[in-house]
Amino acid sequence: MPFPGQPDQDAPAQAAPSPGLNEGPSRIERARSQPTPDYGSLGPASGTSLQSGTPLKPQSTGWRSLAAIAIGVLLALPFVAARPVRAAWDQLTNFLSLHGKPEAASPAVLSGHEKEGLGHQSAQKQAELLLERAINHYDGANDEIATRVDHWRGRLKLTPRMTTLITAGLNSNDLRVRAATIEIDLAAMNLAKISSNVDLFVRESESTTQSERIWAFWALGLLGNRGVDTDRVTQILVSHLKDPDPESRHWAVESLALLGTDQTIPPLLQTLHDDSSPMVRERAACSLAQSGMLNEQQRRSAIPQLLNYADDQSLDAQTRSWVFQALRDITAQNLPNDAAAWRNWYSSASYSSASN
DSSP states (O other): OOOTTOOSSSSOOOOOOOTTSTTHHHHHHHHSOOOOGGGOSOSSOOOOOSOTTOOOOOOHHHHHHHHHHHHHHHHHHHHHOSSOHHHHHHHHHHHHOOOSSOOOSSOOBOOHHHHHHHTTSOHHHHHHHHHHHHHTTOBTHHHHHHHHHHHHTTSOOOOHHHHHHHHHHHTOSOHHHHHHHHHHHHHHTTOOSSHHHHHHHHHHTTOSSHHHHHHHHHHHHHHHHTTSSHHHHHHHHHHGGGOSOHHHHHHHHHHHHHHOOGGGHHHHHHHHHHOSOHHHHHHHHHHHHTSSSOOHHHHHTTHHHHHHHHHOTTSOHHHHHHHHHHHHHHHOOOOOSOHHHHHHHHHHHHHHHHHO
16 A cells, blocks of 8 residues: 555655554555465455355457467468477477476576666666566576665555565565565565664554554564564564454464564464464464475474374364364475374484484
8 A cells, every 4th residue: 555645756755654554454464474275264355356166257259259369370280380280289288288397488587688777767666576576586686675675665655566566475485585575565664674663663562553563563573584673572472472352463473473583483383272263373373384484494393293283182173174284384295184194204204314
């Protein structure tokens, strides 16, 4: 959501409004790492107007156009190739196949032409282009973001395109892309990486207004991830895992996951086991397994406790299913919801690792 009256050119914008205004929750909801489908339908709605199971039905004119194009392609095959039509058709279907290894459309390298053109674009265009390239794993995109992001602070708008890119970046399978996204999110919020901003949001986190608390949690997570008073931020967010409001606890989990430190793993595990809200438990499971900034080794360190939870009959069936899903996501093993099967696998994997 753009700030009122903010210009779209590469010039210092008006000061951003104080974080914690009423647009906070909806803005964060777009920018945060969304629940993965594997963890069920709990959590925020996707925002789509389509109902589950309702297919998209193309207009009849669209189908006629597609049919005409397809017929034209088939008729053209004998003229564009010196081989039989069947061979040409086989090649065409091979091009369109969704199976097999990834096929590069072009070298994933930020070209010199693109780098040169960045200097003639607004900060908004620069940030959007480079974040898009980073999400698509273009070499050089993260380096350009690191070089330019401080210049962007106060010059970016949280437009629909920007928030869509932030969501995609926070869900990238590359933690460096997620980190670049966090830097851009901070720039878009006009937040300098300084301790006084932590002080500000610690005060906001105690607000009696839910939207202000949520905004503060998210900002603290972003700042803590970039090394600003990380230990203090961890303590503050962990303390809010006991808030009576489940939505506050939900956002404390999301923000804690941003920190990506070893110290966040025990409270996330405890929340998965003990929280009274299914939504909060689900988000804790996903934070341990996929979302946030934990690396693969850190996530694997949660396996022993997750195995204990898989055996814990005091947990409801839904929570135990999230435990098993977390194990699958962390290990890439497609085992059933059976604690014994997982323990056997873990024992074998641990023995194999020790032998090597």
